[in-house]
Amino acid sequence: MTAAPAAPTRQTTAPRAEPARRIRWPRRNPxxxxxxxxxxxxxxxxxxxxPIVIAVLxxxxxxxxxxxxxxxxxxxxxxxxxxxxxxxxxLHAAVLQTFRLAAYTTVIAVPLGVAFAVGINRWRGPIPAxxxxxxxxxxxxxxxxxxxxxxxxxxxxxxxxxxxxxxxTAGLVTWNVSWPAIIVQARLATIxxxxxxxxxxxxxxRPQTVRRVLLPLLSPAIFASAVLIFSGVIxxxxxVDLLSSTASTQPxxxxxxxxTRGGNxxxxxxxxxxxxxxxxxxxxxxxxxxxxxLTRGERGGATAALTVLSGAEG
Amino acid sequence: xxxxxxxxxxxxxxxxxxxxxxxAVVWLAVFFVVPFYTVLAISGGYLNPFLQExxxxxxxxxWSAANLDSLMRDITGAGAFIGPIVARTLVYVVAASVxxxxxxxxxAYFVARFAGRRKGLFLLLLxxxxxxxxxxxxxxxxxxxxxxxxxNRLLSLVxxxxxxxxxxxxxxxxxxxxxxxxxxxxxxxxxxxxxxxxRLIEAxxxxxxxxxxxxxxxxxxxxxxxxxxGMLITVLPMLGDYFTNQMLSGTASTSMLGNVIDGQLETPxxxxxxxxxxxxxxxxxxxxxxxxxxxTNRSSREAVS
Numbered sequence: 143m144t145a146a147p148a149a150p151t152r153q154t155t156a157p158r159a160e161p162a163r164r165i166r167w168p169r170r171n172p173x174x175x176x177x178x179x180x181x182x183x184x185x186x187x188x189x190x191x192x193p194i195v196i197a198v199l200x201x202x203x204x205x206x207x208x209x210x211x212x213x214x215x216x217x218x219x220x221x222x223x224x225x226x227x228x229x230x231x232x233l234h235a236a237v238l239q240t241f242r243l244a245a246y247t248t249v250i251a252v253p254l255g256v257a258f259a260v261g262i263n264r265w266r267g268p269i270p271a272x273x274x275x276x277x278x279x280x281x282x283x284x285x286x287x288x289x290x291x292x293x294x295x296x297x298x299x300x301x302x303x304x305x306x307x308x309x310x311t312a313g314l315v316t317w318n319v320s321w322p323a324i325i326v327q328a329r330l331a332t333i334x335x336x337x338x339x340x341x342x343x344x345x346x347x348r349p350q351t352v353r354r355v356l357l358p359l360l361s362p363a364i365f366a367s368a369v370l371i372f373s374g375v376i377x378x379x380x381x382v383d384l385l386s387s388t389a390s391t392q393p394x395x396x397x398x399x400x401x402t403r404g405g406n407x408x409x410x411x412x413x414x415x416x417x418x419x420x421x422x423x424x425x426x427x428x429x430x431x432x433x434x435x436l437t438r439g440e441r442g443g444a445t446a447a448l449t450v451l452s453g454a455e456g
Numbered sequence: 457x458x459x460x461x462x463x464x465x466x467x468x469x470x471x472x473x474x475x476x477x478x479x480a481v482v483w484l485a486v487f488f489v490v491p492f493y494t495v496l497a498i499s500g501g502y503l504n505p506f507l508q509e510x511x512x513x514x515x516x517x518x519w520s521a522a523n524l525d526s527l528m529r530d531i532t533g534a535g536a537f538i539g540p541i542v543a544r545t546l547v548y549v550v551a552a553s554v555x556x557x558x559x560x561x562x563x564a565y566f567v568a569r570f571a572g573r574r575k576g577l578f579l580l581l582l583x584x585x586x587x588x589x590x591x592x593x594x595x596x597x598x599x600x601x602x603x604x605x606x607x608n609r610l611l612s613l614v615x616x617x618x619x620x621x622x623x624x625x626x627x628x629x630x631x632x633x634x635x636x637x638x639x640x641x642x643x644x645x646x647x648x649x650x651x652x653x654x655r656l657i658e659a660x661x662x663x664x665x666x667x668x669x670x671x672x673x674x675x676x677x678x679x680x681x682x683x684x685x686g687m688l689i690t691v692l693p694m695l696g697d698y699f700t701n702q703m704l705s706g707t708a709s710t711s712m713l714g715n716v717i718d719g720q721l722e723t724p725x726x727x728x729x730x731x732x733x734x735x736x737x738x739x740x741x742x743x744x745x746x747x748x749x750x751x752t753n754r755s756s757r758e759a760v761s
Contacts, residue, residue, distance in 0.1 A: 197596035398595055
């Protein structure tokens with residue numbers, strides 16, 4: 143990633159104009175700061191984020207309303223005996239189901255994808271080429287179409303596996319395994335072969351080279367893909383909606399969706415959404431700190447970590 | 457020396473690399489290729505009239521057009537209801553993605569070129585929605601758009617009577633789609649714009665172009681690729697979206713193609729049609745999907761070299 147063009151600093155070095163011309167100066171100076179553009183960006187950010195802040199605030203509302211503040215309370219989280227996330231069995235189960243699915247998917251998909259990336263990178267021939275193409279296809283196929291395919295495979299072919307946690311996990315692993323596959327392959331391309339060749343020259347065999355040279359070098363990419371998968375599963379909706387059966391296998395996103403159809407929401411759903419948000423942000427924070435620690439000494443810094451962890455460099 | 461050594465090692469090493477890749481290859485075969493073949497088998501199958509369940513036919517030579525025929529009757533026949541929905545889906549998706557681009561491009565352009573030292577902060581704020589569940593983001597708007605919600609209260613200050621935003625308004629759904637997918641678009645645009653060599657822009661300036669013309673003749677042509685991939689990354693999921701309008705309107709007057717498929721899956725007797733419809737959709741989307749694969753492959757190779 144290239145550094146930002148230092149437009150603002152240029153502005154300060156520009157010669158000071160006399161007062162009469164100074165009024166028109168922002169238009170004239172080709173390197174001036176684009177205030178209009180910055181204002182527009184802020185407007186976008188307000189539009190994008192303020193609704194969320196309001197929704198989070200109202201999850202702490204001491205009343206059923208989502209537009210009239212009735213005081214702070216933890217009612218919708220813990221204290222309400224029937225409708226709080228803690229005491230409503232449906233909402234309670236949803237939190238656990240989201241966490242379970244995220245954990246299962248990460249544990250299965252990361253090793254699968256990393257091994258695939260390392261293997262496919264060196265294995266030449268028509269089979270690996272076709273496999274790699276399929277992998278990329280699984281990355282771009284619209285989720286609804288893939289979800290329909292998974293729905294039918296579990297309802298009419300693998301009928302021993304009913305719709306539910308196993309089906310959801312299988313779908314999520316396929317849907318997410320391309321993250322490590324793609325990110326690790328990108329990292330392999332930047333590492334090059336010289337470290338492995340050095341290890342081989344020093345007498346290491348292939349498994350030793352992979353374990354003691356490649357895996358440490360790949361650790362930032364592996365870690366980033368685990369973070370992306372975990373948070374991706376928390377936010378996933380289409381697959382889990384199509385592949386869950388009873389309320390006990392529905393994660394938080396599906397519960398929010400099925401309870402708000404037609405606009406009937408309650409603050410307990412805001413509480414559920416806030417829990418999802420906190421979970422995602424925690425994962426993001428762990429991801430950010432961990433990634434920076436793993437890549438310490440490398441070029442890039444904070445913005446590079448942000449772009450990698452948001453999946454923009456897949 | 458190195459060359460001869462590598463040649464000696466490659467032949468036996470092949471099995472080792474293959475063994476590493478095989479688990480994922482098998483997984484993809486079982487949970488990606490087989491599912492899609494199952495959809496084909498169900499599309500070419502028939503309906504069990506007693507159980508109202510689709511029956512898959514695995515041999516392609518025996519596929520029947522029964523499901524396709526009944527779907528086509530719904531698309532073009534007398535009581536066709538899918539035809540207008542296809543048209544509506546296209547209108548919504550085009551409107552929402554153009555809106556996303558008009559909002560997203562200036563913001564991404566600003567952060568990539570002018571944010572300076574505050575780039576990290578802006579990037580963080582741009583990425584934040586990416587980490588917030590889509591459902592939570594829609595829920596936030598449901599709160600705001602309710603009859604007694606903040607939007608209507610703001611409007612009443614200006615003297616506009618309350619609007620039933622959540623009662624099947626196309627505007628709400630289009631804005632909702634744009635709101636939902638902009639973060640993904642912005643991220644792609646940002647990554648693409650950030651990669652543009654600032655020296656090219658400076659060269660345009662040095663050669664006497666003004667700010668606007670530099671943008672039109674240097675930056676905009678260089679951002680064609682990110683715009684295209686960004687549009688794909690928003691349009692592809694928007695076409696299969698059924699939850700946005702279900703949450704923000706919930707009425708048939710704003711139904712999209714995704715709602716049709718989702719509804720068919722839930723309705724006994726119509727599942728075969730749902731299979732055909734999703735396959736038709738995949739066929740249409742295959743070209744943009746392949747384009748995306750090729751384009752991202754090319755740009756990642758450029759980034760490495």
